[in-house]
Amino acid sequence: MISEIWTDPTNLAVAMADSARAVDAVIDRLLAKPDGPEARVYEAMRYAALAPGKRLRPFLVLAGSHLFGVSQRSALQAAVAIELLHTYSLVHDDLPAMDDSDLRRGRPTCHKAFDEATAILAGDGLLTLAFEVLAHPDTHGDPAVRVELVSCLAKAAGSAGMVGGQMIDLMAEHDHTLDIGAITRLQRLKTGALIAFACEAGAILGKASNEHRRALIGYAHDLGLAFQIADDLLDAEGTAAETGKSVGRDAEAGKATFVSILGLEGARKQALALVDQAIGQLDDFGDKADLLCQVAHFVVERKS
Amino acid sequence: MISEIWTDPTNLAVAMADSARAVDAVIDRLLAKPDGPEARVYEAMRYAALAPGKRLRPFLVLAGSHLFGVSQRSALQAAVAIELLHTYSLVHDDLPAMDDSDLRRGRPTCHKAFDEATAILAGDGLLTLAFEVLAHPDTHGDPAVRVELVSCLAKAAGSAGMVGGQMIDLMAEHDHTLDIGAITRLQRLKTGALIAFACEAGAILGKASNEHRRALIGYAHDLGLAFQIADDLLDAEGTAAETGKSVGRDAEAGKATFVSILGLEGARKQALALVDQAIGQLDDFGDKADLLCQVAHFVVERKS
Numbered sequence: 001m002i003s004e005i006w007t008d009p010t011n012l013a014v015a016m017a018d019s020a021r022a023v024d025a026v027i028d029r030l031l032a033k034p035d036g037p038e039a040r041v042y043e044a045m046r047y048a049a050l051a052p053g054k055r056l057r058p059f060l061v062l063a064g065s066h067l068f069g070v071s072q073r074s075a076l077q078a079a080v081a082i083e084l085l086h087t088y089s090l091v092h093d094d095l096p097a098m099d100d101s102d103l104r105r106g107r108p109t110c111h112k113a114f115d116e117a118t119a120i121l122a123g124d125g126l127l128t129l130a131f132e133v134l135a136h137p138d139t140h141g142d143p144a145v146r147v148e149l150v151s152c153l154a155k156a157a158g159s160a161g162m163v164g165g166q167m168i169d170l171m172a173e174h175d176h177t178l179d180i181g182a183i184t185r186l187q188r189l190k191t192g193a194l195i196a197f198a199c200e201a202g203a204i205l206g207k208a209s210n211e212h213r214r215a216l217i218g219y220a221h222d223l224g225l226a227f228q229i230a231d232d233l234l235d236a237e238g239t240a241a242e243t244g245k246s247v248g249r250d251a252e253a254g255k256a257t258f259v260s261i262l263g264l265e266g267a268r269k270q271a272l273a274l275v276d277q278a279i280g281q282l283d284d285f286g287d288k289a290d291l292l293c294q295v296a297h298f299v300v301e302r303k304s
Numbered sequence: 305m306i307s308e309i310w311t312d313p314t315n316l317a318v319a320m321a322d323s324a325r326a327v328d329a330v331i332d333r334l335l336a337k338p339d340g341p342e343a344r345v346y347e348a349m350r351y352a353a354l355a356p357g358k359r360l361r362p363f364l365v366l367a368g369s370h371l372f373g374v375s376q377r378s379a380l381q382a383a384v385a386i387e388l389l390h391t392y393s394l395v396h397d398d399l400p401a402m403d404d405s406d407l408r409r410g411r412p413t414c415h416k417a418f419d420e421a422t423a424i425l426a427g428d429g430l431l432t433l434a435f436e437v438l439a440h441p442d443t444h445g446d447p448a449v450r451v452e453l454v455s456c457l458a459k460a461a462g463s464a465g466m467v468g469g470q471m472i473d474l475m476a477e478h479d480h481t482l483d484i485g486a487i488t489r490l491q492r493l494k495t496g497a498l499i500a501f502a503c504e505a506g507a508i509l510g511k512a513s514n515e516h517r518r519a520l521i522g523y524a525h526d527l528g529l530a531f532q533i534a535d536d537l538l539d540a541e542g543t544a545a546e547t548g549k550s551v552g553r554d555a556e557a558g559k560a561t562f563v564s565i566l567g568l569e570g571a572r573k574q575a576l577a578l579v580d581q582a583i584g585q586l587d588d589f590g591d592k593a594d595l596l597c598q599v600a601h602f603v604v605e606r607k608s
Contacts (some may be wrong), residue, residue: 036489037475038468045463092428097420116401117474120424124396124431125463131435132458135451143448147439150454154436159349159429164342170421171341189342 002066002075009066012294019062019079020055026080030129044114044122045129049087051105052244054302056227056295058083060198063291064216068206077139078149078201081130085157086194088126091119093166099249106244127157140205148204156193165190178256184225187258191231192224199223215281222278223296229271230300232257236264243304271300306370306379313370316598323366323383324359330384334433348418348426349433353391355409356548358606360531360599362387364502367595368520372510381443382453382505385434389461390498392430395423397470403553410548431461444509452508460497469494482560488529491562495535496528503527503596519585526582527600533575534604536561540568547608575604 005022008014027049033042058079065075094101094109095116101109111119133139134149155161168186172178178186199220203213234243235250236259250257259267278296282289309326312318331353337346362383369379398405398413399420405413415423437443438453459465472490476482482490503524507517538547539554540563554561563571582600586593 034464034468036468036472038463038471038493040475041463041467041471088428092424095421095424097424117399118471120396120399120401121467121471121474124392124427125467127428127431128458128462128467131454132462135455135458143451147447147451147454150435150451151439154432154439158432158436159342159345160338163345163425163429163432164338164340167342167345167422167425168340170425171344185340 002062002070002072004072005062005076009291012291012298015063015291016054016056016059016295016298019059020053022062022076023055023058023079023083024050026076027083030080030133040114040118041121041125044110044118045125047113048091048110048122049084049126051107053105054304055083056299057086057194057198059295060195060220060292061201063295064199064202065205066202066291067212067216067285067288068202068208070202070205073138074140074205075202077133077136078205081133081139081149081153082194082198082201084126084133085130085153088123088130089157089162089166089194091123091126095119098166098170101246101249103240103244103246145204145207149201152197152200152204156197161189161193162191165193173253173255176254176256176260178261180258180261183256183258183261187225187228188221191228192221195224195227196220212284215284219278219281219292219296222274222281223299226271226274226278226296227299229258229262229267229274230302232259233264233267233271234302234304235259238303275300306366306374306376308376309366309380313595316595316602319367319595320358320360320363320599320602323363324357326380327359327362327383327387328354330380331387334384334437344418344422345425345429348414348422349429351417352395352414352426353388353430355411357409358608359387360603361390361498361502363599364499364524364596365505367599368503368506369509370506370595371516371520371589371592372506372512374506374509377442378444378509379506381437381440382509385437385443385453385457386498386502386505388430388437389434389457392427392434393461393466393470393498395427395430399423402470402474405550405553407544407548407550434461449508449511453505456501456504456508460501465493465497466495469497477557477559480558480560480564482565484562484565487560487562487565491529491532492525495532496525499528499531500524516588519588523582523585523596523600526578526585527603530575530578530582530600531603533562533566533571533578534606536563537568537571537575538606538608539563542607579604 006015006018031042031046033039061079062075091110093099094104139146199216203216235247238247240247275296279293310319310322335346335350337343365383366379395414397403439450443450503520507520539551542551544551579600583597
């Protein structure tokens with residue numbers, strides 16, 4: 001049971017810290033450095049994946065798994081796979097040819113700490129490892145469950161999901177003409193699809209009913225959109241010291257965002273409305289969904 | 305049965321052309337362009353994956369599947385997944401930060417035809433799609449078979465396989481001190497692991513005996529090494545017009561290769577000895593392995 005990971009499952013901050021520690025311990029073991037010269041790519045993968053972070057997505061996997069009595073080992077495997085995949089996306093998005101970012105999670109980006117070639121390879125290795133982890137028998141005793149996780153993650157991460165979203169984002173640079181519909185679609189692909197999979201993974205592992213699965217997907221869609229609006233607000237209002245990454249990039253690039261379209265006040269209101277809507281999706285789960293309700297508030301109140 | 309793809313299964317050139325056509329038709333369907341601005345990444349994925357090529361790895365999947373009476377649909381899915389994965393590795397390896405190549409398969413490399421950001425994303429999308437294809441129910445009715453394919457491909461492609469091999473290769477640039485053991489290990493990771501999986505995929509799909517599976521892996525190891533020696537010979541002796549890619553890069557970079565260590569004559573002899581050894585591994589399969597025997601000769605006699 002997931003509750004073995006959480007020393008105090010009523011306290012979000014403690015539960016998030018417990019989850020992050022458990023996830024990092026698995027990643028540390030998975031990325032044990034080999035003897036050969038290929039050790040360098042392992043170092044880069046470790047540097048990126050073990051950098052301090054909120055570990056929001058793996059937390060969503062664990063909190064979702066908690067609803068269905070999924071075993072700790074299964075839930076942790078899926079949580080780790082999603083964190084590896086998320087980390088690969090950060091490493092590649094930060095590359096000079098992409099967003100050209102110097103700072104990530106409060107430290108130099110992977111290509112700054114190593115070099116571009118190593119960062120590209122580290123991202124490739126992390127992406128591949130995510131699928132290896134999901135396919136591993138530790139993830140679930142039933143191979144049909146494991147292969148469903150692989151399939152859903154690939155769809156969320158690929159050209160009809162995250163990769164497609166990043167492509168739209170690159171095409172939209174300097175484009176002031178995007179309307180709220182286009183921005184919402186961009187978000188749904190770029191960050192929403194992976195957050196949705198993080199929330200759905202527990203339902204897949206727990207062989208939940210379609211109704212429960214739909215409820216979690218609904219929660220994830222609202223949460224993902226709230227998360228992105230909060231991200232745009234942090235880029236507009238936060239500091240690099242607080243967020244641990246470069247800020248003010250959107251306005252500098254003249255990019256259309258939720259903030260540029262809705263204004264600061266409108267964006268804040270929209271994010272809060274989405275949080276209420278997300279929480280409403282979880283009615284059926286009662287107290288068991290307490291941490292998922294708390295994390296929805298956290299997503300829009302966070303400072304980093 | 306695979307024989308439905310092959311109009312003349314006794315003729316290697318015809319069978320390879322038939323296989324390539326069948327694989328390309330599936331890729332064409334998989335990468336149908338969507339309406340949104342993300343169409344650009346699909347264009348880049350199509351440009352790279354549908355470029356003229358030998359389609360050696362998917363052919364190995366089909367020829368290996370033929371030994372075990374695997375259905376055409378199953379074998380084609382695995383063949384397509386391997387070709388997508390191989391294509392991603394070419395797109396990323398050609399990037400300016402990696403091998404910085406302008407020419408591939410007789411055309412400008414992906415980042416030359418599009419741009420670096422799009423090429424990085426196209427590679428990421430192709431890698432992810434490979435796993436989506438393997439996880440699809442069309443690949444095999446038994447989810448345990450599908451998830452085994454995912455697991456084996458991830459191991460072959462990841463940091464303990466192809467990604468690790470490319471890291472070693474980058475570290476070895478300008479390194480004249482690599483001995484034959486180090487070069488062989490580099491090859492085994494960088495190109496050998498994926499070729500081995502291509503040969504093994506049919507055995508996994510056909511639920512072959514461990515003995516048959518070991519025979520195919522043995523064949524693949526000899527074939528993979530012969531293939532790499534032939535590649536080094538082409539880089540030393542071929543022309544860009546013949547090979548469709550930049551040549552003479554190894555000597556220019558002062559890189560240790562099989563040719564720099566064994567000499568031209570020694571490398572040629574070694575490649576031929578490996579072909580004989582590879583073919584010897586297939587004794588148990590009799591005439592059914594005829595195309596695998598023919599392709600082993602082709603691998604060292606090819607001009608591109």
